[in-house]
Amino acid sequence: MHLLVTGGCGFIGSNFIRHMLESHPDISITNLDVLTYAGNPANLRDVEDDPRYTFVQGDICDRSAVDGVLDQYHINTIVHFAAESHVDRSIADGSVFVKTNVLGTFTMLDAALAHGIDRFVHVSTDEVYGSTPDGSFVETDNLNPSSPYSSSKAGSDLLALSYWHTHQLPVIVTRCTNNYGPYQYPEKLIPLFVTNLMEGKKVPIYGTGQNVRDWLYVLDHCRAIDFLLENGQPGEAYNIGGGEEKTNLEITDTILRLLDKDESAIEYVEDRKGHDFRYSLDFSKLRKMGWEPAFSFDEAMTATVQWYIDNEWWWRPLKEGSQ
Structure with missing residues (x-):
């Protein structure tokens, strides 16, 4: 190929x-x-x-x-x-x-x-x-x-x-x-929240944090x-799909737990314009062909957070360059 x-x-x-x-x-x-x-x-x-x-x-x-x-x-x-x-x-x-x-x-x-x-x-x-x-x-x-x-x-x-x-x-x-996973640009939710918490900053949640997404490693x-x-x-x-629908608040709680932080690190901000409430895919067509997710949400999120902890050399210049 x-x-x-x-x-x-x-x-x-x-x-x-x-x-x-x-x-x-x-x-x-x-x-x-x-x-x-x-x-x-x-x-x-x-x-x-x-x-x-x-x-x-x-x-x-x-x-x-x-x-x-x-x-x-x-x-x-x-x-x-x-x-x-x-x-x-x-x-x-x-x-x-x-x-x-x-x-x-x-x-x-x-x-x-x-x-x-x-x-x-x-x-x-x-x-x-x-x-x-x-x-x-x-x-x-x-x-x-x-x-x-x-x-x-x-x-x-x-x-x-x-x-x-x-x-x-x-x-x-x-x-x-x-x-989600390693090498994701730190404007997206998971790397932004992980790196903000590592820097001692708050994590901004749109609206009430109840918007739902399915998360795929x-x-x-x-x-x-x-x-x-x-x-x-x-x-x-x-x-x-990953078959792991979570609210933004649930994702945030997972990150807080993995970094040993509490809800005082959350900052609620004005909601995004036209913010879609829930995305959800039926991926049974692909499953019937023989593909399945291989990683559980818990193991993949743990590995992802650990990757950002271990690779500050990668994300810090990106965040400093965007400020």
């Missing part, structure tokens, strides 16, 4: 590259990343000397750059992570989300078609379905996104699937729940994408 990973210096992409190098001895991986604020080469410092791995700095919106990478590295498989993904940033300015998530995905799809790519995995999010007070979304449910971020991802999902229906480009779409997400590279059917979408 000659694999191109877009956005491989990001949180999920870097974990995926590491997983694939560990699991597939004969693979070659090219990582195309423009290195925005969330793209960090330090995420892959431990594999940068692996002869099977190559990093290329470039923009997925730049067709000539994409064509050059596909040609030079004889790419036959693409896993497309590259995206702007922070809801709060999309509320402040949605333009970069439309450019990267919609135009960038279109550029990748069109180049993949021109180069005869064998498999294209487009990595998306549960947020495209919108919020639901009860029940869980299946892959055939209508998309009902509510933020500029999730709307741009929904648009890119539809573009990806259209390339199968119109051109027979062998595309599959994956939609995952909230990921990033290594389980990587395993699922690897599984679908082999077993997914072109033109299909697949939900990937």
Whole structure:
């Protein structure tokens, strides 16, 4: 497999590259990343000397750059992570989300078609379905996104699937729940709260903290994408979940307990605009194919918190640089 990973210096992409190098001895991986604020080469410092791995700095919106990478590295498989993904940033300015998530995905799809790519995995999010007070979304449910971020991802999902229906480009779409684990940029809930508590700061909870998300350990997400590279059917979408629905307050309580802190560290703040109350995915389609999460929430959260404790060298420069 000659694999191109877009956005491989990001949180999920870097974990995926590491997983694939560990699991597939004969693979070659090219990582195309423009290195925005969330793209960090330090995420892959431990594999940068692996002869099977190559990093290329470039923009997925730049067709000539994409064509050059596909040609030079004889790419036959693409896993497309590259995206702007922070809801709060999309509320402040949605333009970069439309450019990267919609135009960038279109550029990748069109180049993949021109180069005869064998498999294209487009990595998306549960947020495209919108919020639901009860029940869980299946892959055939209508998309009902509510933020500029999730709307741009929904648009890119539809573009990806259209390339199968119109051109027979062998595309599959994956939609995952909230990921957590090592190397997650510390603007997201779990790394922000862990590192704030390590710095003696409070943790900001939107509204009442009762918003519900399903939590998926990033290594389980990587395993699922690897599984679908082999077993997914072109033109299909697949939900990937952790089966661990928690309120934001429950996640906070877990972090407080693991760091031996109490509720005095919580600071309730004004709720996010248009804050979706609950995301929930039915991922029985993937389960019936033979994939299951391998990590329990308790063991994965414990390992995650410990990783941030042990790797202050990684997160502290990021937090200081964003202040």
